[in-house]
Amino acid sequence: MSTRRQFLGALGLPAAGLATATLLDSRSLQSLIAELAATPGSPAEIAKDEDFWLQIAAAYTVDRSIINFNNGGVSPAPAWAQAAMKRNLDFANECPAKNLWQILEPKKEGVRQRLAKEWACDPEELAITRNASEGLQILQFGFDLQPGDEVIATTQDYPRMVNTFKQRVKREGIVFKQFDIPVPAEDPAEILEIYRQNISDKTKMILVCHVINLTGQVLPIKEITALGRERGIPVIVDGAHAFANIDFTFAELDVDYYATSLHKWLCAPHGTGLLYVRKDKIPGVWPLMAANDNQTADIRKFEEIGTHPAANHLAIAESLSLHQGIGGARKQARFNYLRDRWAKRLMQHDRIRLHTSLKPGMANSLGNVQIEGFESGKLGAHLWKEHKIVVTTIKHAQFEGLRVSPGIYSTLSEVDRFCEAMEAAAG
Numbered sequence: 001m002s003t004r005r006q007f008l009g010a011l012g013l014p015a016a017g018l019a020t021a022t023l024l025d026s027r028s029l030q031s032l033i034a035e036l037a038a039t040p041g042s043p044a045e046i047a048k049d050e051d052f053w054l055q056i057a058a059a060y061t062v063d064r065s066i067i068n069f070n071n072g073g074v075s076p077a078p079a080w081a082q083a084a085m086k087r088n089l090d091f092a093n094e095c096p097a098k099n100l101w102q103i104l105e106p107k108k109e110g111v112r113q114r115l116a117k118e119w120a121c122d123p124e125e126l127a128i129t130r131n132a133s134e135g136l137q138i139l140q141f142g143f144d145l146q147p148g149d150e151v152i153a154t155t156q157d158y159p160r161m162v163n164t165f166k167q168r169v170k171r172e173g174i175v176f177k178q179f180d181i182p183v184p185a186e187d188p189a190e191i192l193e194i195y196r197q198n199i200s201d202k203t204k205m206i207l208v209c210h211v212i213n214l215t216g217q218v219l220p221i222k223e224i225t226a227l228g229r230e231r232g233i234p235v236i237v238d239g240a241h242a243f244a245n246i247d248f249t250f251a252e253l254d255v256d257y258y259a260t261s262l263h264k265w266l267c268a269p270h271g272t273g274l275l276y277v278r279k280d281k282i283p284g285v286w287p288l289m290a291a292n293d294n295q296t297a298d299i300r301k302f303e304e305i306g307t308h309p310a311a312n313h314l315a316i317a318e319s320l321s322l323h324q325g326i327g328g329a330r331k332q333a334r335f336n337y338l339r340d341r342w343a344k345r346l347m348q349h350d351r352i353r354l355h356t357s358l359k360p361g362m363a364n365s366l367g368n369v370q371i372e373g374f375e376s377g378k379l380g381a382h383l384w385k386e387h388k389i390v391v392t393t394i395k396h397a398q399f400e401g402l403r404v405s406p407g408i409y410s411t412l413s414e415v416d417r418f419c420e421a422m423e424a425a426a427g
């Protein structure tokens with residue numbers, strides 16, 4: 001008797017859509033989750049178990065005629081989350097004033113509670129936002145600063161977040177200082193020391209990525225937050241690429257301010273994000289859109305954005321269920337396995353350079369790779385034109401390359417086809 005993998009493998013990749021339809025028709029999300037959760041094996045063992053991952057791959061409606069290795073930009077939602085979102089949108093439109101405001105919107109509290117339980121914090125510390133940018137800008141604009149006050153970040157922080165501080169420079173006369181860190185950085189103590197050296201008496205805020213989007217570099221967030229606390233400086237953590245990719249909880253990370261998208265690694269519907277603010281810090285942060293006086297200490301003050309769809313936010317629940325069925329540790333192990341599979345193979349080639357550390361704990365699932373002598377923009381265009389592979393070109397003063405970010409639904413054969421295309425391009 002053939003295994004499920006042999007069966008799906010025999011169908012070939014285009015048949016993954018067929019498998020998706022079959023799964024959605026005949027199995028509930030709950031039964032898949034129960035089966036995944038009951039599968040024995042350590043995260044490292046499960047990472048290599050294609051039967052396990054093919055079941056998850058089949059839960060996505062992605063286009064298998066191409067290879068999408070830009071899941072870091074934005075990810076697809078599993079079919080169940082898409083269906084839930086559409087259901088809620090239809091229901092809202094039957095009578096928005098009642099269905100949207102009175103029935104759907106209050107259900108967001110259930111999503112808040114489930115997210116808080118999974119990431120080990122108080123639900124009263126989580127605001128549900130539309131993306132990482134919204135949560136981060138709430139924080140970046142949320143503290144009063146005086147002309148001459150200084151904010152620090154690296155030269156690898158996300159451009160929109162950099163622009164946010166640059167606007168405060170133009171508008172309020174603050175000082176925004178950026179500094180380099182090594183690429184890749186392999187010593188957390190060295191990174192911490194660079195932050196320490198860049199703090200001055202004028203520093204009033206620190207912006208730091210949990211994971212840098214350009215390379216997958218992980219930064220020592222707990223230690224940088226502690227450093228800020230020692231000096232009374234708020235540390236704003238940009239968690240866009242860490243949340244639901246790296247396995248952590250807010251309790252372990254011990255941060256005060258953290259924002260992320262949920263449409264990246266949680267695979268929640270597009271237009272979903274999360275803002276964590278430690279409970280006693282909430283009164284000290286202004287909301288970006290004004291809230292009632294009695295909301296000063298209420299995390300919901302950050303959600304006072306006017307009328308908006310509830311469908312996206314509620315369907316976070318389905319993506320969360322799938323995430324929980326897989327398990328955060330297994331997901332992280334699979335991501336590392338996929339990254340190591342392509343990165344270690346390509347590193348055998350003498351023209352190929354990796355700008356991502358493969359040292360345990362120093363990177364998430366993103367990898368940045370370069371073929372020396374092949375301009376990265378042209379290489380990215382070549383991969384799309386000749387092989388229908390989607391990656392992102394990254395150019396930074398310190399390095400350039402392609403950012404490669406497989407999804408949780410990506411298959412080993414897709415990873416191997418990417419390697420073959422890169423090897424052929426490298427000659």
Ligand SMILES: Cc1ncc(COP(=O)(O)O)c(C=O)c1O
Pocket residue numbers: 072073131132133134157158160209211212213238240241260261273
């Ligand atoms: C490091 C980082 N921060 C913030 C963002 C903004 O995320 P969003 O587009 O979900 O607001 C991104 C998006 O790619 C990112 O990579």
